[in-house]
Amino acid sequence: MKRLLYIWTLSLLCLLLASCRHTEEPTPWDVPIPYGFPTRLNIPDDNPMTVEGIALGKCLFEDGHLSGYQGTHPDSLMSCSDCHARAHNYDIGTDNPRFPGGKPHGRTGIHTRHTAMPLCNLVFNHEGYLWNGAVGYQQSAGAQTIEDIVKAAILAEDEIGSTEARTLAALRQDSRYPEMFKKAFGSEEITMERVQKAIAQYVRSLVSGNAKFDRYLQGLEQLTPQELHGYILFTTEEGADCFHCHGSGGSPLFTTNLFYNNGLDAAFTDPADRSAITGDPMDRGAYRAPSLRNVTVSAPYMHDGRFLTLDEVLTFYNEGLQNSPYVSPLMHKINEGGRHLTPNEIADLKAFLSTLTDEEFLSGDR
Ligand code: HEC
Ligand code: HEC
Known part of the structure; x- marks a missing residue:
């Protein structure tokens, strides 16, 4: 009888303890996956989000x-x-x-x-x-x-x-x-x-996927003809040809997260470029392609912050490319020094890039 009582008390105690513990458990937080985004997340097993x-x-x-x-x-x-x-x-x-x-x-x-x-x-x-x-x-x-x-x-x-x-x-x-x-x-x-x-x-937890362009993809909002034309330039090889490295509507992170030499320089002195990590000399001057989401507010641009405005970046891609044996083969117009788009086309491209700005993310309390 004594033994039974003991077991009974013990199990009651365990239950109590468990329920106390339960109320103190942090609340699991599921990453909100925006429309079209990949669902594979990089979260270590020993640090679940709460x-x-x-x-x-x-x-x-x-x-x-x-x-x-x-x-x-x-x-x-x-x-x-x-x-x-x-x-x-x-x-x-x-x-x-x-x-x-x-x-x-x-x-x-x-x-x-x-x-x-x-x-x-x-x-x-x-x-x-x-x-x-x-x-x-x-x-x-x-x-x-x-x-x-x-x-x-x-x-x-x-x-x-x-x-x-x-x-x-x-x-x-x-x-x-x-x-x-x-x-x-x-x-x-x-x-x-x-x-x-x-x-x-x-x-x-810093997830941005509610820009005008996202709402356009979901049919909730229209792009202006200028923005739409900029988008077409962005995603076509004969246009501005940005999408190979910076994604598109089909890969809406607006980056592949991979490493390229995009023709910024002809000579390389940075001891911490991609080649320092891979040991591959062909990776000289290569860096991770940044996502272009919220790019309008992400200045200064490039790994060394050399460009202070988006206009400077676009001028670089248009006419400032530097050739070297290390330039990514995806920089198709390297031999011509750039894309040589017209000022109107550049303006359209910039208008499209502005549709990637997610005001809610930049101001909101997430
Ligand atoms: C003095 C400025 C400075 C401060 C303060 C700073 N960072 Fe950074 N952060 C950088 C720089 C510079 C880089 C890029 C380094 C590089 O690649 O050479 C960076 C890169 C990162 C990256 C990598 C992002 C990516 O896309 O790969 C993360 C994450 C990061 N920082 C988080 C933090 C956190 C968290 C703190 C506070 C504990 C912090 N940083 C404080 C300057 C700073
Ligand atoms: C071959 C791949 C490739 C192509 C094509 C390409 N980029 Fe990039 N882009 C990169 C890489 C890599 C960087 C970072 C380079 C560095 O920091 O040295 C970059 C940086 C940028 C940045 C600066 C972002 C930041 O936060 O610093 C902008 C803006 C940009 N690219 C826009 C464009 C546009 C617009 C086009 C099309 C005209 C384009 N890119 C084509 C690979 C590419």
Whole structure:
């Protein structure tokens, strides 16, 4: 009898515990997959996305105390959002008071090797992160995930430039976090691994797929004749011929996420281009083709931010191509130095690119 009572009490206890635990479980968050997007997602098994994890990640992403200082002096603080600003498609922008001309540098003033990248639709990318794809390069034993990028950005001298101990000490001063960590991860403990996981969840939640062009694809909105003509130019070889590397209505990420030399230069000195990762000399001057979603607000352009406006980019593709043995064979007009479209055609192409701007994404609270 005693034994039965014991078992009964024990199972009641387990049940109670289980139900308590249950109410504390974070709420799973399903990535909203926009119309026509691929459904294969790049989410590590050990970091499923949750509502509470994303909320914590957003808070940390924007928190200057990531730099390990507990004060409020703006020069001692640096967050991810200093270089990845939402209004600029989570890129750096050219009007950033901290980084004139969109040339990022770390807290100590050391410049980054390349310019910053937009953080948009990264959850759909399986080809590697960073301009050269170093993170996630399958043959390497190095960094593989966005979680790894978070830690590297916090520690790197040319970025946030902190130490693990300093960052954690600064975050532990903030009375909001214990509760938020508990909701996201089950206990109040603030660890680097949890910081990495939460911020990575937030970055993966940044999905943009509600631009005018998306609504056009769904038959909800019309493109103007000019935008439509720009779209046709974009997707035809005899037109502007952009789609091989930057996608189209049929591959609506507006990038293949692959690596090409698009004819920017004739000589190459960057020690961190794609060839540094693959070891293939033919990859000299090759970089990941950026997505053209929200491209109107993602300046400065190219891996070194050399172009400050979209007009400069279009002039480059039209008449500024530099030949070298490394240029991608998909740059079909390399021998003519560019596409040589008329000013009207350039204007149409630009009008089409503007239909990829997703106002809701850039302003909304997602
Ligand atoms: C000082 C500016 C700066 C800060 C601060 C910064 N980044 Fe970046 N970020 C960059 C630069 C520059 C690159 C491109 C590096 C390269 O490829 O050479 C980049 C690239 C990335 C990428 C890769 C995107 C892609 O498409 O491959 C991710 C993800 C990222 N950063 C996330 C973060 C997070 C999260 C934080 C905060 C923990 C952060 N960054 C802080 C400048 C910054
Ligand atoms: C052979 C592949 C290829 C083709 C074709 C191509 N691009 Fe690119 N594009 C790239 C690569 C690679 C980059 C990044 C290069 C770098 O940073 O050095 C890029 C960069 C860009 C950027 C800068 C984006 C940013 O955020 O920095 C824009 C804008 C752009 N391309 C538009 C176009 C347009 C418009 C066309 C058609 C006229 C086109 N591209 C054709 C591969 C290509």
